[in-house]
Amino acid sequence: MKAKLLAFGFALMAFALTSCDDTTGGIGGSLTDETDKLKVQADTFNVGSHSILANRILSYSAKGYLGQIKDPETQSEVTANLMSQLYVLPNFEMPKKDIVESKDASGNIIADSCELRLYYSSHFGDSLAPIKITTYELDHPVKEGKKYLTDFDPEAEGYLRTTANNGLEVVSTYTLTEFTVPDSVKKDKNHTPSIRIKLNEPYTDKAGKTYNNYGTYMMDKYYENPNDFRNLYKFLNNICPGFYFKVTDGLGSMAAIEAVQLVIYYQYKDTKDKDKVKTGATHFTSTEEVLQLTNFKSDQEQLKALINTLDASYLKTPAGLFTEVELPVSEIMKGHENDTLNTAKFELQRITNKKASQYNMDIPTNVLILPTDSAVTFFEKNKLIDNKTSYIAAYNAQSNSYKFNNVAGIINYFIRNRATAGSNPNWGKVLVIPVEVKTTKDGQDNVVINKISYDMRLTSTMLLGGDKSKGNIKMSVIYSKFHGR
Secondary structure, rough: OOOOOHHHHHHHHHOOOOOOOOOOOOOOOOOOOOOOHEEEEEEEEEEEEEEOOOOOOOOOOOEEEEEEEOOOOOOOEEEEEEEEOOOOOOOOOOOOHHEEOOOOOOOOOOEEEEEEEEEEEEEOOOOOOOOOOOOOEOOOOOOOOOOEEEEOOOOOOOOOEEEOOOOOEEEEEOOOOOOOOOOHOOOOOOOOOOOEEEOOOOOOOOOEEEEEEEEHHHHHHHOOOOOHHOHHHHHHHHOOOOOEEEEEEEEEEEEEEEEEEEEEEEEEEOOOOOOOEEEEEEEEEEOOOOOOEEEEOHHHHHHHHHHOOEEEEEEEOOOOOOEEEEEEEEHHHEEEEEEEEEEEEEEEEEEEEOOOOOOOOHHHHHHEEHHHHHHHHHHHHOOOOOOOOOOEEEEEEOOOEEEEEOHHHHHHHHHHHHOOOOOOOOOOOOEEEEEEEEEEEEEOEEEEEEEEEEEOOEEEEEEEEHHHHHEEEEEEEEEEEOOOO
């Protein structure tokens, strides 16, 4: 399109918003007093986009997921199975043996009962839907230093200790409505709902010793060697490698698991009143220091069918579809090799889902844009956005879109690497990825991003796009240069 000469006042505004890094390869210099020599131009270009399959992404998230639902768009089932380890502190202690009152007929200390609690912060679907799961213990801990993707299956990889090897294997059914919890407790603002899995059946350890339940095994091992409970490596390798929760039946809900906790109950003497006996509980909880991985399974053929949607692209999580945008780098460069690229902005317009469903998936809250070749290492190395080659855009409900107000840094990144354009099929391409953004506030009450990870929630949206010849996405750019350069 024909470039237009802009007013000088607008030119100064454009320069004020431009970083020193947002310059093309042939540009140098800085502002001078010779403002009458500054020339500013604007242009608009068509942008292309399409969906790409994203079924194998890094399975590291602040939350885990468990359940099985039907995708309202594809009508295919999405299953989430969860693997979690537990954490111990260097100063961990259980009650002293001489105050524990829970004992068997032979006088050995036992646990009265034991359970796993899976605390969830939110859920998708019907809270009354019954979900059947099998809980397994791991035979050995998941290897450290390895990158685990969302298709990692502990069962297929031989990590489970099943009943064939005397391993813990508990079948249970739950709903996300806590029928056994009093309403007064549910209404407490500090109450976090949980899925409870009882571990009260006899348990046999690897040495062949049988206990009345898993909690008694844990207590016996502690009194045998407390140091195994004060070192995480020893705890995972010698005592409790972790648990795997596999959905085996049921459909209708998926929970966002904040933490997995093992709780052991027993009776003990009150140290102040030795004639009084109390109920005690020891807790082991998952934290970010140990692995919590979700294994997602979905109908890949259904996802591939969405890729072929005309004039549109998708953002679909947890492990589904990303949008790839083909930036018009060559067109932007043409005739402007010695100009400064001040701004480059575009908008991804959302197409409202008109399909009737009782449970529609959420719209992704935040999306990350960055060069396609940089996506894998960005998450593997826990990088944060630099607003040069990576940017975050939040969903704008008013415009029903994601607005990228200035991605000139990414354009200039490709310009600097234009020598690879012929050999690199990803040159000029960027990915739009739904992400979870964790923030804190600094000393001056400013919001600071401290972690970016793949969005593992159930989200989906369709974006206007397709081949750039359609003109569904427009990118507007502003250049500037001094006369005589």
